[in-house]
Amino acid sequence: MTHVNSDPNRPRVPLREREDLSIFWDNHLRVAFEQAAAHDLPAMVEASLAHVLVLRRTGALTAERADLLLSGLLTLWRELGPEDGRASWTPRLASPAFDGSVEDPYYFLEQQLARACGIETADLDVQLARSRNDLDAAVFRMILRRGILDIADLLLQTAADLADRAEATVDALIIGNTHRRPAQPTTIGHVLSGLAETLLSQADDLAGVYAEMNVSPLGSAAFTGTDIAIDPELEARLLGFDSAFTASYEAVAGAEHFMRLAAVQARITATGARWARVLQEWMNLRWVTTPTPFTQGSSIMPQKKNPVVLEHMVSMAGASNAELASVYNTIAAGWYEDSNNATTDVQKPLWSNTDRVIRFLRLYDGVVLALEPDQLPTPADIVRSGATTTAVAEALATRSVPWRAAHGLVGRLFRAGEPLTWTPEQVAEALAAGGIADPDGSLVELVLASGREPERILQRPQAGSPGIAPVLATVADIRDQIAELREEFGARRAHLDASRAALLAASAHPERVAGSLTVIGNANLDVIVHGATEIPAPGTERIVDDIEVRLGGSAAIAAQRAAQLGVPTRLVTKVGADPAAGVVRDLLAAEPLGLDLIVADGTPSGLTVVAEAPGRDRSFLSSLGAMAELAPDDVPADALSAGVVLSSGYFLLPGLQRDALSTVLRRAKDAGARTALDTGDPDDGWTPATRADVLAVLADVDLFLPNEAELCGVAELADVEAAAAALVARTGCTVVAKLGASGALVADADGVRRLGAPRITPVDTTGAGDSFNAALLSALLHGVALDDAAEFAVATASALVAARAEDREAVLRDAGARFLPV
Structure with missing residues (x-):
């Protein structure tokens, strides 16, 4: 046998374009x-x-x-x-x-x-500790999740524009079709409100797809994990994932998130294509204008203005469906294991379709914005189409005429002629032929009126109907749903952006992630009146033992003590543009401490007057000043790239409470930090509202550092151990409580433990709790186990309470050098 390619003179078709490959x-x-x-x-x-x-x-x-x-x-x-600020999912280069x-x-x-x-x-x-398998799986999710957000933004914008156009066309009567035939009167606004709901359904579906997409597979390695010490949850947070994988096999072999995304992409274009077909008919009937920017002319027929954009939208939907089929067929061809079929090979159609859906929605929204009523059908046109006949049958049914009899009667009348041709005699005869009594002629009048007044539909009260009031109610509901979904997707985008910013900051200063502390909260001057037992009577003066001005504010003291223990520490606080701020700065500058003193122009610095005397608890008078204005935007992103982020002075910081503080704490966790909170005691006591606020914040707290009264107050329990156990069970945080001379209490998933304190003679208890916080967190940042860190904190705070003011810094530096590992 002779092979056709055996001729040495026949040139071969090359099998490659590049000879070097x-x-x-x-x-x-x-x-x-x-x-x-x-x-x-x-x-x-x-x-x-x-x-x-x-x-x-x-x-x-x-x-x-x-x-x-x-x-x-x-x-x-x-x-x-x-580049910085880039919002699009598409690459820069x-x-x-x-x-x-x-x-x-x-x-x-x-x-x-x-x-x-x-x-x-x-x-x-x-x-x-990483495979190309889990890296690819993560990268694909990271790329597609931003594409989802871009699609969602356009979906919701288009839905909002549809709602606006629905409101503007709420009384624009047209003929609604079923099976391509005239059916009943409706309005443009009614149709557009329904169309907006389809987009909301798609956006809601996208939210679910995003949630499944935003799970990190990193740490699953090839598919069984690794023996190397890693932290998949931390890696997930650093990258803005909501969580890490639960099953490492599915993490790299899974394709459910890809199929769900392909399906919703096809949903968007398929429904949009259906709408494009309807809109093209409206343009052909001249019910709405044909917008010139979306048309093309004819090469031979000068009168033509073709709305070809609608044809292209239908074709784009066909291509989107083809991508859906490609994704599903390719995945189905693969085994349930890591394979190119179910992972790598479906990325191109998903990316292509993401781009197509975005362009489709831009066209969709552009056409919606250009939609304007033109030559709407007249009431007579609507009547002649037969669209009012259902209203006639329903009107008869409201007068106790059986539905089937009413339906048959109207059908016979319409076959004889459209409602404008009906005469009273013709209707009366039809009623009589159907055995329907009408002694006073009222049914005749009802039939004629119902069949000739299509505008009656505008007064229909039924929810969801074409009535003006129901359509406006639907529009209002749509806008509410849009606002909720925009908030949800906006929060997801902000979360990704904040996580990226924190990751870059942490990567630029990696030493901060492992062993540094950021304290966010109150810093002010304390004016301490020693020997004051009561406020003097009006018009009198009293000489006291001593008045001392020192650094105050629980956050400032904790930061200062941590720096003296040798921990890289940063303080974020807000002060006024006044001399007191300068004194605060000078007092803090003496320490190896990073300072972010945000200045609030026109607002004084905070100030606290402390009354102190032997045999009585201290009392405080505080002015919040600039501290009241400290807000999430004041906290630099790179300040959250720390081993621990402590928020202290909660009740003195109204701008950093509840949701505002939770936002900061979540950003810190995304940056890889452990979060800690010391609330202090509320000025108005533990009211139900105050308790609810703190419990909400504790959901984002790793370490809660209350004293005994605060712990019992927030838990609403008198027993300190029961209170700690209840908070751990309810919030998942770890509780380390300061019990004064009784030591401390530690509560976590392993149970509740008490730690005793050494017996001392107190000299000055000012800042004891803040010193405890500093020592505890410093030890944890040095890798000390929790219970050992709490014991170190008790010992350090006790030593400080027993020391004279001038000896405290030396006590701290000695404690750090002796007990904290290098």
């Missing part, structure tokens, strides 16, 4: 790289920053090796990442050139990271 590399790997690298690489760099930070924190990588990798990754981020030196974006990342670090690829540790 193999057939496989040229026809697949090159193309796949060029399609994917622009999307994949920024997400890979971002995921790698979080991974290396976690390896550094757990000790799986030394600080030196981790910091070199972080430096290189930040260089790549500047080269490949999005096109794909790098495929030079054939590496096979895919992952190996390109390693190649470029080695270059940025000035080392060989063999010296890289970025893939320690």
Whole structure:
């Protein structure tokens, strides 16, 4: 047998375009790289920053090796990442050139990271405790979740514009069709309000898809996890994921989130295409204008103005459905294990469809904004179409005429002619023929009126009907739903942006994540009146033992004490533009302490007067001043990149309570920090509202640091151990309570433990609780176990209470040097 290609003179069709590449590399790997690298690489760099930070924190990588990798990754981020403030899901840069030196974006990342670090690829540790499997799975989720947010923004904007147009056309009567035939009167507003609800349904579906998409697979490695010390939950938070995986196998093999996204993308375009067909008919009937910006002319017929945008929208829906089929068929072709079929190979159609859906919605919304009534059908046109006949039958049914009899009677009348041609005699004869009595002629009048007045539909009161009032009510409900969904999606986008900002800040200063403390709260001057037992009578003066001015504010004291213990500490507070602020600054500047003293112009600094005398508890008079204005926006993003973020002085900071503080604490957790809270005692006692506020905040707190009265007050229980156990069960936080001379109490998932205090002779108890907080958190930041850290805090606070003021700094530095590991 002679083969057709055996002729040596016949030129062969080449199997590759580039001779420097193999057939496989040229026809697949090159193309796949060029399609994917622009999307994949920024997400890979971002995921790698979080991974290396976690390896550094757990000790799986030394600080030196981790910091070199972080430096290189930040260089790549500047080269490949999005510019600041970029909102779009699309990448900033096109794909790098495929030079054939590496096979895919992952190996390109390693190649470029080695270059940025000035080392060989063999010296890289970025893939320690990580597989390309879980990295790819994470990167795909990270890319698509931002695409979901972009689609959601457009969906909700289009729904809002539909609601506006529905309100404006609430009385624009038209003929509604079923099965492409005239059916009943309705209004443009009624149709548009229904269309807006379809978009809300799609947006609600997207919210569910996002929730499933925003789960981190990192830490599952190839699919069984790793024996290396890592922290998947921390890695997830650093990247803005809502949680880490629960089953490592599904984390890398799963494709449910991909299929759900493809389905909702097809839903959006399919329903939009249906609407485009209806709108084209309205334009053809001239019920609405044909907007020129969305049309094209004819090459031969000068009168034509073709609304081809609607045809294109229908075709785009067909392409979207094809992408859906491609995703499902490709996934179905793969085994339930990590495979390219169910993961890598479906990314291109999902990305393509994300782009298509965004363009589709832009067209959709543009056409909605241009929608204007033109030559609406007249009432006579509506009547002639037969659209009012149902109203006639229903009117008869309200007069006790059986529905089937009324339906048949109206059908016979319409077959004889449309309602405008009906005469009283004709209707009376039809009633009589149907055996329907009408002694006073009222049914005749009812039939004629109901069949000739389509505008009656505007007065229909039924919810959801074309009546003006029901449509306006629907529009109001739609706007409420839009507002809720916008808030939800806006919060998700803000969460991603804040997580990225915190990750970049933490990567630039990785030492802060592992061992630093940020304290957010109150700083002011304390004017301490020693020997004061009561306020003098009006018009009198009393000489006291001593009046002392010292640094005050629980946050300031805790930060100062932590710095004296040798912990890198940063204080964020707000002061006024006055001399008192300068004194506060000078008192704090003496310590190795990072200061963010935000100045509130036109507002005085806070000030506290303390009355103190032997044998009685101290009493306080405080003016909040600028502290009352401290708000989440005052807290720098990089300040949250710390090992622990402590909020102190809760009840003196009205701008940082409940939701405002929760926002800051969640950002801190996203940045990898543990969060701690010391509320202090409320000025008006533990009211139900106060208790509810604090309990809400505790959902975002890792360590709650109350004293005994505060613990019992918030838990509404008299027994301190029962109160601590109840808070742990209710909020999930760990409680470390200060019990004064009785020591401390620790409560967590392992139970409640009491820790005793040494017997001392108190000299000055001012700031004892804040010193306890500083010592506890300092020990935890040095890796000391919780109970041991609490014992160290009790011992340190006790030593300070027994020391003279001039000796306290030395006591702290000695305690830090002797008990805290280097």
